[in-house]
Amino acid sequence: MSEITPDLVRHLGVLARIQLSDEEVERLTGELDAIVDNIAKVSEVATAEVPATSHPVPLENVFRRDEVGETLTQAEALSNAPDQADGRFRVTAILGEEQ
Structure with missing residues (x-):
């Protein structure tokens, strides 16, 4: 019996704030189920x-x-x-600072 269901994948998507299409849910259900099965084999x-x-x-x-x-x-x-001032590299301002 599969541990990973489409409903669980949708729930995980909501928790991760990721919108998943039906196709993505279907694909991820299979992929996550295979991952869980492989972890169980290793365990x-x-x-x-x-x-x-x-x-x-x-x-x-x-x-x-x-x-x-x-x-x-x-x-x-x-x-x-390319540009220097007062003995330092001069670069463009970043992170919303005034230029």
Whole structure:
């Protein structure tokens, strides 16, 4: 018996504030049902003896020493800037600010 019904999909759409057409409800019902079935299959074989993994290959972070190297001067950093003012990059105002 299917756990995911069209009514449940419509309800989830309302909760997510997404308007779903009848075709979308039909398609999503099948897709979500397949997802739930696959999760159930994984849950059947997942046991306490099997450690959880997030990646199939063991990974380890590799860090390098943080050493100060050559850096650009302020003039060099601004040399190719399309617009500059007072030693800074000048850009167009955003987020509703006056231009």
